[in-house]
Amino acid sequence: MxxxxxxxxxxxxxxxxxxxxxxxxxxxxxxxxxxxxxxxxxxxxxxxxxxxxxxxxxxxxxxxxxxxxxxxxxxxxxxxxxxxxxxxxxxxxxxxxxxxxxxxxxxxxxxxxxxxxxxxxxxxxxxxxxxxxxxxxxxxxxxxxxxxxxxxxxxxxxxxxxxxxxxxxxxxxxxxxxxxxxxxxxxxxxxxxxxxxxxxxxxxxxxxxxxKEDLLGAQGTRVGSLDNERLSEAVRRAGIEFSGDRTGLLVKATPEAVGRIALEAGIVLTELHTTGSEGLEQLFLSLTAADARDAAAA
Ligand SMILES: Nc1ncnc2c1ncn2[C@@H]1O[C@H](COP(=O)(O)OP(=O)(O)OP(=O)(O)O)[C@@H](O)[C@H]1O
Ligand SMILES: [Mg+2]
CATH class of the missing domain: 3.40.50.300 (P-loop containing nucleotide triphosphate hydrolases)
Structure with a gap:
């Protein structure tokens, strides 16, 4: 102990x-x-x-x-x-x-x-x-x-x-x-x-x-599209939490919910799945990225 x-x-x-x-x-x-x-x-x-x-x-x-x-x-x-x-x-x-x-x-x-x-x-x-x-x-x-x-x-x-x-x-x-x-x-x-x-x-x-499972499971859906900027706007309008980078978004919702948002916005998806290991990676990267920025600003 x-x-x-x-x-x-x-x-x-x-x-x-x-x-x-x-x-x-x-x-x-x-x-x-x-x-x-x-x-x-x-x-x-x-x-x-x-x-x-x-x-x-x-x-x-x-x-x-x-x-x-x-x-x-x-x-x-x-x-x-x-x-x-x-x-x-x-x-x-x-x-x-x-x-x-x-x-x-x-x-x-x-x-x-x-x-x-x-x-x-x-x-x-x-x-x-x-x-x-x-x-x-x-x-x-x-x-x-x-x-x-x-x-x-x-x-x-x-x-x-x-x-x-x-x-x-x-x-x-x-x-x-x-x-x-x-x-x-x-x-x-x-x-x-x-x-x-x-x-x-x-x-x-x-x-x-x-x-580990909880940290992984808490992540949601990984989605990529031909227009991630517009997709993030659509997800934001839907009032759903997400984080994003250039390659796509990590959305706190099911793939179905995210797919519907994209469909309504007329955005072509290139990737859509619940997150496994990359969810934790995203979490780690976002945590460390925020830290790196803070450090640079300080
Ligand atoms: N004796 C010391 N005097 C001043 N600063 C120190 C001292 N020991 C560690 N630090 C600082 O504390 C911070 C944390 O260092 P630490 O070695 O614990 O990091 P770490 O998480 O083990 O990193 P790494 O993955 O590179 O091993 C660093 O900024 C380091 O420069
Ligand atoms: Mg060390």
Whole structure:
């Protein structure tokens, strides 16, 4: 269980994390999604005791991270997969972690197996690892203490599509056994595959949160036409909420309702369907676009 309450971090007059609150319950994989610079890493550093919050607090298993005895046995943390010592082999890296946190010796092999690094790969030096192998090793390190909670910053960064699916399965199985997972990403696509719930953050603030299905389902109909400008006018006249870009509109109504509006206005449609994954994408883009504009104006 992770509980974040009004967590805030200011650097001078700049607010990197702005009053965020959310919970991650056992059995769930929550994706912490936001564009570059949104405040994900800063929030995770506060959760894991590396940066003191300006105000608010976060608790893991009901306690402040720093108050946990031997925290790595409760929380697996992966904040920067690139930080591993390049001259050591993967196996050595895990041995050292095991010694630091007093994990049983057999845990090294178990962790390697969990993340799918072969004995041959484990003997190579980290500097010769591919990006994907580094991520797997980072995850193995987080799993060394057999923790109930995982906090992973951009764990899927650099993984190929197969690797992302592999990670989904690993984290899903971990959560099904009662584990709690919070992972960050700046890529919607990654999070969409891996996480069940989402917390979206933009410029330090939470802009949307909830079950992935709900966030997807709340979107409505995607429509494209030969005259999107006139179509948006027609939708606006009908009093229906929508957002739009050059390629089409996202309308909070059924495809039938949108089709009728277009028919009455005599507009030729080129696309008309309920939104699936692109709905969430639209939401993410609109959130981040608004944030980018605000930032530019400020
Ligand atoms: N020590 C610091 N001093 C000043 N500003 C900081 C400090 N640490 C982070 N920031 C600022 O806080 C903001 C959030 O940074 P953070 O690294 O948390 O973003 P992020 O969401 O992890 O982005 P990314 O997807 O690029 O990893 C950025 O504008 C960053 O410059
Ligand atoms: Mg980051």
């Amino acid at each position: 992770i509980t974040v309450e009004n967590l805030t971090k200011r650097y001078g007059s700049f607010t990197a994390v702005d009053d965020i609150s959310f919970e991650v319950t056992p059995g769930s994989v929550v994706g912490f999604l936001g564009p570059n610079g949104a405040g994900k890493s800063t929030a995770m550093r506060m959760m894991t005791g590396l940066t003191p919050p300006t105000s608010g607090r976060s608790m893991i298993l009901g306690r402040d991270y720093r108050a946990l005895p031997n925290p790595a046995r409760h929380v697996g943390v992966m904040l920067d997969a690139a930080a591993q010592h390049p001259g050591r082999t993967g196996k050595e890296v895990l041995h050292l972690i095991g010694m630091t946190i007093d994990a049983p010796k057999a845990r090294v092999e178990q962790s390697l197996e969990l993340v799918g690094l072969t004995p041959d790969e484990a003997k190579r030096r980290v500097r010769n690892y591919s990006l994907g192998m580094r991520q797997r090793l980072g995850l193995a390190g987080a799993l060394m203490g057999d923790p109930q909670v995982l906090i992973l910053d951009e764990p899927a960064n650099g993984l190929d599509p197969q690797g992302i699916h592999w990670m989904r399965q690993l984290l899903r199985a971990y959560a099904d056994q009662g584990g709690t997972v919070l992972l960050s990403s700046h890529l919607l696509h990654e999070v969409q595959i891996i996480a069940d719930e989402l917390v979206m953050i933009g410029r330090g603030k939470i802009v949307a949160q909830g079950r």
